[in-house]
Amino acid sequence: MPKPKHAEPKLVNIEINGVPLQVPEGELLVEAAKRVQADIPIFCYHKYMAPVGMCRMCLVEVGYKQPDGSVRKMPKPQASCTLPCTEGLVAWTETEQIIKDRRAVLEFLLINHPLDCPICDRGGECPLQNNTQFYGPSTSRYIEIKRHLPKAFPLSKYVALDLERCIQCGRCVRFTEEVSGDAQLAFLFRGAQTQPHTFQLTEFTSRFSGNVIEICPVGALTSRAYRFRARPWDITTQKTVCTMCSNGCTLYADSRSGKVVRFNARENPEVNETWTCDRGKFEQTYMHAPDRILQPMARRGKEWEPLSWGDAYELILQRWGALSQQAGGRAVAGLAGHRLSNESLYMLQKLLRGAFQTNHIDHRFTRYQGALIEPPVQNEYRDLEAASLVFVFGSDLADEQPMVFLRTRKANRRYGVACIVAYPLENAVEEFAAHSLRYRAGSEDALLKGLLYTLLDMLPAEQAQANLPDAAWLRARLADCTPAWTQDQTGVPTETLLAVARQIADAPSMLILAGEKACDHPRAEEVIELLHTLNRLTGNQAREEGGLNLMPTGANQQGALELGVAPHLLPGYAPVGDAAARERFEQAWRVPIPREAGLSTDGILQACLQGEVQMLYVAGADPVREHYEPSLAERALRACEFVIVQDVRMTETARYADLLLPTCPFTEYEGTFTSWERRVQRFWQAHPPQGEAKADWQVFAELWLRMQRQAPPFNAGEVMREIAALVPAFEPCRYDALGEYGARLG
Amino acid sequence: MNIIRDVIKPISKGLTITMRHFLEPKDTVSYPEQRKEQFARTRWRHVLLRYENGLERCIGCSLCAGACPVRCIYVEAAENTDEERYSPGERYAKRYEINLLRCIYCGYCQDACPTGAIVLREDYELADYTRESFIATKEMLLEPLPVRDEVAEAVK
Numbered sequence A: 001m002p003k004p005k006h007a008e009p010k011l012v013n014i015e016i017n018g019v020p021l022q023v024p025e026g027e028l029l030v031e032a033a034k035r036v037q038a039d040i041p042i043f044c045y046h047k048y049m050a051p052v053g054m055c056r057m058c059l060v061e062v063g064y065k066q067p068d069g070s071v072r073k074m075p076k077p078q079a080s081c082t083l084p085c086t087e088g089l090v091a092w093t094e095t096e097q098i099i100k101d102r103r104a105v106l107e108f109l110l111i112n113h114p115l116d117c118p119i120c121d122r123g124g125e126c127p128l129q130n131n132t133q134f135y136g137p138s139t140s141r142y143i144e145i146k147r148h149l150p151k152a153f154p155l156s157k158y159v160a161l162d163l164e165r166c167i168q169c170g171r172c173v174r175f176t177e178e179v180s181g182d183a184q185l186a187f188l189f190r191g192a193q194t195q196p197h198t199f200q201l202t203e204f205t206s207r208f209s210g211n212v213i214e215i216c217p218v219g220a221l222t223s224r225a226y227r228f229r230a231r232p233w234d235i236t237t238q239k240t241v242c243t244m245c246s247n248g249c250t251l252y253a254d255s256r257s258g259k260v261v262r263f264n265a266r267e268n269p270e271v272n273e274t275w276t277c278d279r280g281k282f283e284q285t286y287m288h289a290p291d292r293i294l295q296p297m298a299r300r301g302k303e304w305e306p307l308s309w310g311d312a313y314e315l316i317l318q319r320w321g322a323l324s325q326q327a328g329g330r331a332v333a334g335l336a337g338h339r340l341s342n343e344s345l346y347m348l349q350k351l352l353r354g355a356f357q358t359n360h361i362d363h364r365f366t367r368y369q370g371a372l373i374e375p376p377v378q379n380e381y382r383d384l385e386a387a388s389l390v391f392v393f394g395s396d397l398a399d400e401q402p403m404v405f406l407r408t409r410k411a412n413r414r415y416g417v418a419c420i421v422a423y424p425l426e427n428a429v430e431e432f433a434a435h436s437l438r439y440r441a442g443s444e445d446a447l448l449k450g451l452l453y454t455l456l457d458m459l460p461a462e463q464a465q466a467n468l469p470d471a472a473w474l475r476a477r478l479a480d481c482t483p484a485w486t487q488d489q490t491g492v493p494t495e496t497l498l499a500v501a502r503q504i505a506d507a508p509s510m511l512i513l514a515g516e517k518a519c520d521h522p523r524a525e526e527v528i529e530l531l532h533t534l535n536r537l538t539g540n541q542a543r544e545e546g547g548l549n550l551m552p553t554g555a556n557q558q559g560a561l562e563l564g565v566a567p568h569l570l571p572g573y574a575p576v577g578d579a580a581a582r583e584r585f586e587q588a589w590r591v592p593i594p595r596e597a598g599l600s601t602d603g604i605l606q607a608c609l610q611g612e613v614q615m616l617y618v619a620g621a622d623p624v625r626e627h628y629e630p631s632l633a634e635r636a637l638r639a640c641e642f643v644i645v646q647d648v649r650m651t652e653t654a655r656y657a658d659l660l661l662p663t664c665p666f667t668e669y670e671g672t673f674t675s676w677e678r679r680v681q682r683f684w685q686a687h688p689p690q691g692e693a694k695a696d697w698q699v700f701a702e703l704w705l706r707m708q709r710q711a712p713p714f715n716a717g718e719v720m721r722e723i724a725a726l727v728p729a730f731e732p733c734r735y736d737a738l739g740e741y742g743a744r745l746g
Numbered sequence B: 001m002n003i004i005r006d007v008i009k010p011i012s013k014g015l016t017i018t019m020r021h022f023l024e025p026k027d028t029v030s031y032p033e034q035r036k037e038q039f040a041r042t043r044w045r046h047v048l049l050r051y052e053n054g055l056e057r058c059i060g061c062s063l064c065a066g067a068c069p070v071r072c073i074y075v076e077a078a079e080n081t082d083e084e085r086y087s088p089g090e091r092y093a094k095r096y097e098i099n100l101l102r103c104i105y106c107g108y109c110q111d112a113c114p115t116g117a118i119v120l121r122e123d124y125e126l127a128d129y130t131r132e133s134f135i136a137t138k139e140m141l142l143e144p145l146p147v148r149d150e151v152a153e154a155v156k
């Protein structure tokens, strides 16, 4: 539902090519024309950027209805990309005049454009090619020599610039100003010499540089990684979702001969609009890493012995057979990674709880492993635009949450949402933030205490009392945390603290984005509790557009929590200790579930060290890399008797495995991921699995079959059906119901 | 029965036809010692041409692969460098393969090629023993390097 802040605009009556229609007032004519399928060619206009009217490709003839019913035509054609619709507008997009004008514009652009389409990476999917084909002259009258400029200049690590091909539409320059905010590109020189470049011809170092490749309407900006690797007709395109962070950007995976050659953004107005970050676009190459595990392998001394899948399952069953006689489920534990699909995560916890009779299962490797009972995120992307204030706490937002950063920046630019950032180091949010609190690293708790103290002072007493019944107790607890004390502890000047507190106190709603510095703090429990207090004290706990979000970092970290990959939670945040909830799952799975909450990651690792956990199932996780204390993970893995590692590639953790199982990366199977905002989105198989790799959920299902003798699910859709039947929040996520843009839980 | 009318006459009539054809010019050649000349526009096995200076014409653009109705061409492109130059400009074909078993010798690839690199010529002797040997690779398709006059002189 749209949030109240952007109320429905009023409708106006217009007419396009004789078709009368109603559109929201102020909608650009070029957008309105799409409603009646009138095709207007464009170059410089982009749906998610402000129009500039630079290329003149979108000319249309326009008039206005007069009170007497006649139409007064404007003497000259108008650029439809800069023309907002008002009452009585009449437009014609296919008149003789317009057809002539379009031809002229294209002829003009082609004067300086080289005809090297056969070697251009844009050839075959190029707006200039297409527009010329549809609207341009069929032959050229230009016989003079074309201008010559550098070709394939390496603009950044990822982007190559071919100046000959540029048509000066300004999209790339505007992108860096308007969207990514680093403002690194600009037009140099004038006239025919105009060229987009970095100011001092330095390297283009944006985190979002890859987007300019996609928005350039010609082949002037191309990808260096994709350079000459395929033509559009060589590739198969599949819809997918990025796995590099929790932001859930929707992508297209283009593959050729079973290999992904590039990722392009897939439009999702609710999530990434049409953008991606460079990490998602260029660094996502692990599915073709040379160290892929290609078949099941068991350790024999120092060697790896290849096994068939059947033998691998047999080995697990043997081990379990011996274990179940003595220690039982207590001796088994599971750790899950952040890139497993929802279906895989659900099947994993079902397998461990139902077949291995253990609740020792977790996915968290940060210092905060508390017993959460409700979703740690309250908001969604569009709340960023509806809130009055966004408070970024302990997060290098552009790095940790690239798309949330872009949307926050847009909220600030477009809707005037204020921003405050608290982070120990220089960061990209500071560019547009009203205040930046650069505290001393590690003093997050002191900063929050100081802020709460000041806020308790500033907020009217009754309001504080209403929002936070134990305000008096809090006041007593924070009696010493004066601004002076805070300055001393954190290095944040008193005036800044007061100004920030003032702004928070005055803001009608506040949305908090808490990052790694909060969730991976040595005293994370306390920091998070203080954040909750701040959220409640300011009344944002109860607001729709405000709230607290402990941002997950892994692609499907949120999904792991939703689906009960936690020692104390069954899917859907149902506590393990709750007999009724347990019974619901027991009935569906037809097995008893152990009634006590299990151990969290740290507990599991300690138990491995003490020899209590003798069988550890690590699925898609790399504790040696991801755990906040790698040495603990390493020692635990070494101590544990039987370690099963199921992963895409040979990770650090895999070296400690006794049994290795190969699984598919996200491009090789289908499923869903849950992004930070609890949005479930589907991804599809882009190319066939390599080697003997299987989807994770399938491995768990096959083990389940062998251990429980129950019919396993045959495809990911069936797993989702099972989830939806058990967890009402997942009802809209059944594959036949899940829309293009995904669905939010709850 | 009349010997002359019923036996000798028909036989000699038949033999006359035989004799007439015996003296006519012959179409059959004794292949493989002799071969017939092909028409100028015969379309048989492809050849990848070079420019006079020896550079390959093919720029690895995959347009032939796109035009091919049976999708039997596979092109993998790579970048020319000044040290290692195969074709003029930025791009060349690192791998170029045609599956001759699938090819229907329609010549669309030749039509699509922007540099006139791939042409169908008169080599019609395509029989072979294994299926794999019908994958014509770039090395097999490429015209041999022209021998420069001075070199040719020197060799003499």
Ligand code: SF4
Pocket: A165, A166, A167, A168, A169, A170, A171, A172, A173, A196, A215, A216, A217, A218, A220, A221
């Ligand atoms: S490089 Fe591309 S996007 Fe940038 S101005 Fe030139 S044509 Fe437009």
Ligand code: SF4
Pocket: A242, A243, A244, A245, A246, A247, A248, A249, A272, A275, A276, A277, A278, A279, A280, A281, A401, A402, A403
């Ligand atoms: S922001 Fe995150 S999800 Fe989006 S493209 Fe980048 S890494 Fe992928």
Ligand code: SF4
Pocket: B064, B067, B068, B069, B070, B071, B072, B073, B098, B102, B103, B104, B105, B106, B107, B108, B109, B110, B120
């Ligand atoms: S001749 Fe026709 S079928 Fe054969 S490779 Fe060329 S386009 Fe394809």
Ligand code: FES
Pocket: A041, A042, A043, A044, A045, A052, A053, A054, A055, A056, A057, A058, A059, A079, A080, A081, A082
């Ligand atoms: S698209 Fe309207 S002027 Fe460029």
